[in-house]
Amino acid sequence: MPTGPSILLVDDEERFRQNLKKMLTAHGLTVTAVGSGDQALAELAKQPYDVMLLDMRMPGLSGLETLAILKKDYPETEVIVLTGHASVDAAAEIIRLGGFEFLLKPCPLEEIIAKIESAYERKLARQERPG
Amino acid sequence: MTDSTPHLPGQESWPGLWHHLAVYGSSWLVAMLAIILGMFVSLLLGLVAALAAGLSFLTIHRLLRQKAVADQEKHLVDEQLLQSQKLAALGKLSAGLAHEINNPLAIIRQEAEWLLFLCRQSEPLDMTEAISGLRQILKQVDRSREITTNLLNFARRQQPIVQAVNLNRLVGDMVRLVAKETEQRRITVVTQLAPDLPSINSDAPLLRQVILNLLNNAMQAIDQDGTITISTQPTEPEAILIQIHDTGCGISKELLPRIFDPFFTTKPQGKGTGLGLSICHGIIERLGGTITVASEVGKGSTFTVKLPITLTPKEI
Numbered sequence: 001m002p003t004g005p006s007i008l009l010v011d012d013e014e015r016f017r018q019n020l021k022k023m024l025t026a027h028g029l030t031v032t033a034v035g036s037g038d039q040a041l042a043e044l045a046k047q048p049y050d051v052m053l054l055d056m057r058m059p060g061l062s063g064l065e066t067l068a069i070l071k072k073d074y075p076e077t078e079v080i081v082l083t084g085h086a087s088v089d090a091a092a093e094i095i096r097l098g099g100f101e102f103l104l105k106p107c108p109l110e111e112i113i114a115k116i117e118s119a120y121e122r123k124l125a126r127q128e129r130p131g
Numbered sequence: 132m133t134d135s136t137p138h139l140p141g142q143e144s145w146p147g148l149w150h151h152l153a154v155y156g157s158s159w160l161v162a163m164l165a166i167i168l169g170m171f172v173s174l175l176l177g178l179v180a181a182l183a184a185g186l187s188f189l190t191i192h193r194l195l196r197q198k199a200v201a202d203q204e205k206h207l208v209d210e211q212l213l214q215s216q217k218l219a220a221l222g223k224l225s226a227g228l229a230h231e232i233n234n235p236l237a238i239i240r241q242e243a244e245w246l247l248f249l250c251r252q253s254e255p256l257d258m259t260e261a262i263s264g265l266r267q268i269l270k271q272v273d274r275s276r277e278i279t280t281n282l283l284n285f286a287r288r289q290q291p292i293v294q295a296v297n298l299n300r301l302v303g304d305m306v307r308l309v310a311k312e313t314e315q316r317r318i319t320v321v322t323q324l325a326p327d328l329p330s331i332n333s334d335a336p337l338l339r340q341v342i343l344n345l346l347n348n349a350m351q352a353i354d355q356d357g358t359i360t361i362s363t364q365p366t367e368p369e370a371i372l373i374q375i376h377d378t379g380c381g382i383s384k385e386l387l388p389r390i391f392d393p394f395f396t397t398k399p400q401g402k403g404t405g406l407g408l409s410i411c412h413g414i415i416e417r418l419g420g421t422i423t424v425a426s427e428v429g430k431g432s433t434f435t436v437k438l439p440i441t442l443t444p445k446e447i
Contacts, residue, residue, distance in 0.1 A: 013234055013237075013238070015238050015267060016234070016237055016238050016241065019238065019241040019242065019245060020241065022245065023241065023244065023245060023248070026248065057230055083230075084229060084230040084231075084232075084233035084234050084237070085226045085227075085229040085230040085233065104233070105233045105234060105236070105237035106233060106236045106237035106238075106239070106240035106241075107237075107240075108240070108244070109241075109244050
């Protein structure tokens with residue numbers, strides 16, 4: 001990868017958000033962290049992001065609601081959903097709405113980084129072959 | 132042309148035979164024939180009656196069997212429905228539990244990974260950062276323990292221990308228990324306790340838990356600066372009312388029906404387990420009472436507990 005992906009992290013659990021941002025930054029990634037779906041959409045209106053790490057259960061706009069809006073307005077951003085309670089239904093809904101992948105909390109940092117890289121590669125591949 | 136040929140006995144035509152019998156007065160033969168005919172008709176009627184009785188019996192038997200099968204099928208469907216409802220409730224509870232436990236686990240994992248990362252660096256370990264990480268691990272363990280403890284309390288099916296309870300005194304005790312926190316949050320607690328409130332037969336420790344949970348809920352809804360009004364009054368028939376009103380954030384109409392669901396919370400992550408109100412609901416039901424809520428966003432909420440003066444324990 002010539003330059004790393006820009007990452008938007010969305011999670012209402014403050015400590016989790018701070019920790020993940022700190023750890024991904026320590027691995028050379030560029031991360032912006034916000035605490036809600038509304039803040040995420042406001043951030044996306046300011047600048048594009050390559051990959052979004054999105055919490056599922058949040059007050060206000062839920063992860064799925066945010067994902068639905070995002071895929072309509074910013075389809076180029078790849079979304080990895082982070083959730084504390086994965087179910088087959090939720091996974092199917094995430095994929096149906098255009099999410100790239102979902103990860104069950106707690107998950108190892110290496111797994112998150114690997115998914116971010118895969119998502120970014122898919123985004124680059126789609127840009128090279130539009131449509 | 133008339134038939135003039137004389138008929139030999141045994142060769143008569145039927146009208147001829149009747150005529151012969153009538154003419155020659157063979158009354159015994161008539162009687163015999165009548166008896167035989169009567170017996171034949173009786174036998175026939177008996178057979179018809181027996182057949183009808185048999186058919187009726189078979190029909191009733193078949194109807195009874197069909198009813199039994201239908202009853203069995205209905206029972207099966209009822210059981211399946213109950214099972215589905217139980218599974219749905221269990222699924223909901225499990226999803227909530229998984230979410231509530233996995234979030235602190237995720238933070239514990241992060242802190243440990245970060246400490247490991249710091250320890251592997253060549254420069255000396257930043258002790259301030261390491262201590263902060265370890266404290267966070269302890270905090271998240273406590274958070275998880277609180278969830279499991281609440282869950283155990285929620286699931287426990289202990290029979291209420293019935294005794295005379297002075298509700299006004301019990302409410303006063305609980306208000307004093309939270310006085311320090313209400314003061315810190317600049318929350319005024321107003322008590323309006325009916326002086327003529329009769330003592331009730333109920334379970335004091337369980338009621339203390341309910342009042343404390345409702346007071347905590349009211350404090351969290353207000354956060355800072357506001358008023359909690361707690362009142363008691365007798366009501367018909369043979370019951371008492373406890374009302375806890377807060378001037379907090381209120382609950383929207385859409386969320387109100389879910390307010391007593393296990394793990395349902397409107398509070399930020401880590402601020403509530405979503406079990407407090409469902410525990411209150413379970414306890415009040417067990418004490419033979421009801422708990423309801425009225426709320427308006429931005430104005431506050433009122434929780435109303437109605438309890439019978441004499442407790443008839445309910446097995447739940």
